[in-house]
Amino acid sequence: MDKRKLEESFFKALMLLSTFTVVGSLLAVFVAVIWKGAPSLSISMLTQTPKGGYYLGREGGILNAIAGSLILASGATLLAFLLSFMITLYLHGYAGKSRLADLVRLSLDILWGIPSIVLGAFIFIVMLYVKARASLLWGIITIAILELPILTRAMDEVMKMTPFKLIEASYSLGSTRLETLLNVMTKQALPGILTAILLAFGRGIGDAASVLFTTGYTDSIPSSLFDPVATLPLAIFFQLGTPIPEVQQRAYASGIILLLLVLFLSMLSRFTTRKFTKYVIR
Numbered sequence: 455m456d457k458r459k460l461e462e463s464f465f466k467a468l469m470l471l472s473t474f475t476v477v478g479s480l481l482a483v484f485v486a487v488i489w490k491g492a493p494s495l496s497i498s499m500l501t502q503t504p505k506g507g508y509y510l511g512r513e514g515g516i517l518n519a520i521a522g523s524l525i526l527a528s529g530a531t532l533l534a535f536l537l538s539f540m541i542t543l544y545l546h547g548y549a550g551k552s553r554l555a556d557l558v559r560l561s562l563d564i565l566w567g568i569p570s571i572v573l574g575a576f577i578f579i580v581m582l583y584v585k586a587r588a589s590l591l592w593g594i595i596t597i598a599i600l601e602l603p604i605l606t607r608a609m610d611e612v613m614k615m616t617p618f619k620l621i622e623a624s625y626s627l628g629s630t631r632l633e634t635l636l637n638v639m640t641k642q643a644l645p646g647i648l649t650a651i652l653l654a655f656g657r658g659i660g661d662a663a664s665v666l667f668t669t670g671y672t673d674s675i676p677s678s679l680f681d682p683v684a685t686l687p688l689a690i691f692f693q694l695g696t697p698i699p700e701v702q703q704r705a706y707a708s709g710i711i712l713l714l715l716v717l718f719l720s721m722l723s724r725f726t727t728r729k730f731t732k733y734v735i736r
Contacts (some may be wrong), residue, residue, distance in 0.1 A: 463706045487713060499707060502671040509692060511700045514673075515669055519689035521675045523715075526590060526683055527659040530597030535651060535657075537598070538605035546613050547635045559610065566603035571663035573600055580669035588670030591679040596668045600661060601654040608653070612646025613639050630682030652723040656716045662687030686712045 470658035502515035541558065549555035579595045586592060616639045624634040640647070662685070670682030671692070686708055 466574075483632045484713065487706050487709045491708070491710045494700070494703040494707040495710060499704070500711070502677065506587050508673070509696055509701055511698050516684075516686070516689050516704075516711070518673055519684040519708070520711065522590075522672075523659050523686045523712075524684040525676065526593050526665070526669065526685060527598060527655050529590070529594040530601060530658050531651060532652060533594060533598040534601035534605050538602055538609060540546045541606050542609040542613060543632075545610055545633050546639060546660075547631050559607070562603040562606050565599075567694060568608065569663070570600055570661050571666070574664035577664075581668065588668055588682055589680045590676045590683040592667065593665045593669035593683055593685075596664050597658040597661065600664050601658050604654045604657060605650050608650035609643065609647050612643040612650070615646075616642045648726045649723045651728070652719050656719040659685075659719075660687060660712060660716055662691055666691075673732050686715075 458578075498513070499515040500520065501517055502513075503518045504516070505512055505514035508514035545555050545558060548556070574596055581588070581592055611612070620638060620642065621634060624638045629637070645648060665685055665688065669685060669688075671684050671688055673684070674680040676683045690705045690708045690712065693701050694707065696702065
C-alpha cells in the first residue's frame with residue numbers, strides 16, 4: 455500500500471477512535487447517572503424544599519438548590535458579561551495591538567487556567583479579611599470571576615472575525631470609534647457573544663468547588679443578596695456524602711436535573727448560533 459494512503463488511513467482511524475471515545479464517555483455518564491437516579495426522581499423533588507431530616511432520607515426536595523443555582527448563575531453571568539464586554543470593547547477599539555492588549559489577553563488566559571477551588575479559597579480569604587459571611591453576593595462575585603475570562607476571550611475572538619472592509623465602511627460614513635464598536639462589530643459578533651454567554655452560564659451553574667466556601671448552604675430560597683444559597687452541585691456533594699443509600703440515589707437524581715440543565719443550555723447555544731449567523735456579513 456502507498457505510504458501516503460497508509461498514513462491517511464492511520465490518522466482517519468485515530469480520529470474515529472477519538473470521536474467514539476468522547477461520545478462514548480458522554481453516553482456512559484448519562485446512562486450511569488440516569489440508571490442510578492431515575493428511581494428517585496419525582497415531582498415533589500422538583501417542587502419542594504428540604505424538610506426536616508431530608509438528608510437522612512425523609513421527605514422534601516431540592517427546589518432550594520435548583521432556584522439557588524439559577525439565581526446565582528444568572529447574577530454572576532450578568533456581572534461577568536458587563537465587565538467582559540467593556541474589556542472587549544477596549545481591546546478592539548482603543549488598545550489595538552499594543553503591549554497592554556497582549557498583557558490583558560495573557561492575564562485572562564492565566565485566570566482561565568486557575569483551578570476553581572483555588573479561586574474559591576482566594577475569595578474566602580478576602581471574605582475573612584472584610585469579616586463577611588458566606589452569601590449569595592459573594593457567590594455571584596466568585597462565579598463572575600470564574601466566567602470572566604471565558605466570556606472575554608470568546609467575545610474577543612468573535613470580534614476579530616469582523617471583516618475589516620466593514621469597519622472601514624463604517625468609519626468612512628462618519629461613525630465614531632464607539633459607534634463602530636457597538637453598531638457594527640457587536641452586531642456582527644452577536645451569534646458568538648450569545649453562545650459565549652450561554653456556555654459561561656452553564657459553566658457557572660455546574661461548578662461546585664469555587665462556591666464551596668463562599669455561598670454557604672441553606673434549605674430555603676434566598677430572599678436577598680446577603681442570604682446563604684444552595685446550589686445543585688453542592689446538593690449533590692452533600693447527598694453523596696451521607697451513608698444512607700436512599701439519599702445517595704437522590705444525589706444521582708439531582709445529577710440528572712443538572713445534566714438536563716447543561717444539555718438544554720448547550721442545545722440553546724447551538725440554536726441561537728444558527729439563527730443569528732444568517733445575519734452576519736462574511
